[in-house]
Amino acid sequence: MTITRRQTFIMALGASVAAALPFRAFATATEDSIAAFTGGAEMGTGGLTLTAPEIAENGNTVPVEVNAPGAVSILLLATGNPTPNAATFNFGPLAASQMASTRIRLAKTQNVMAIAKMADGSFVQAVQEVKVTIGGCGG
Numbered sequence: 001m002t003i004t005r006r007q008t009f010i011m012a013l014g015a016s017v018a019a020a021l022p023f024r025a026f027a028t029a030t031e032d033s034i035a036a037f038t039g040g041a042e043m044g045t046g047g048l049t050l051t052a053p054e055i056a057e058n059g060n061t062v063p064v065e066v067n068a069p070g071a072v073s074i075l076l077l078a079t080g081n082p083t084p085n086a087a088t089f090n091f092g093p094l095a096a097s098q099m100a101s102t103r104i105r106l107a108k109t110q111n112v113m114a115i116a117k118m119a120d121g122s123f124v125q126a127v128q129e130v131k132v133t134i135g136g137c138g139g
Helices: 005-038
Strands: 043-045 049-051 055-058 062-067 071-078 085-090 099-104 110-118 123-134
Touching: 005 071, 005 110, 049 110, 049 123, 062 071, 062 110, 062 123, 071 099, 085 099
Parallel strands: 043 123, 055 123
Antiparallel strands: 049 062, 062 099, 071 085, 071 110, 110 123
8 A cells, every 4th residue: 555645644634633623622712711801901910929839649629829919800720621710709899808719620730820800900910830640630
């Protein structure tokens, strides 16, 4: 059996599409969540503290803490999960502090991202990579 140049090109194209599909789907879900939260506004850095472990031995319960003085809302994302939205914290005018902590599930090693909407309408972000030894979604 001989493989023509055309068949080789088609197989390479198909392999490229198959390899890029899952990653692109996760990237799109994360980008869609960010766009829905920020409305496409530019994001700055600073004023938001994201605390997560560098290494999580169990991806089922990874402790995460966010602190953004002056924020009205904080979106927490696990960018490598099939559903990246982990939590949204809203703070009213009577909130004593704009800090929250929770435990999230991580499927694999990935970035945890927090985006805070500040009282003046600006957005700031913080990102931290968490290395997961045993994935929290059966992996």
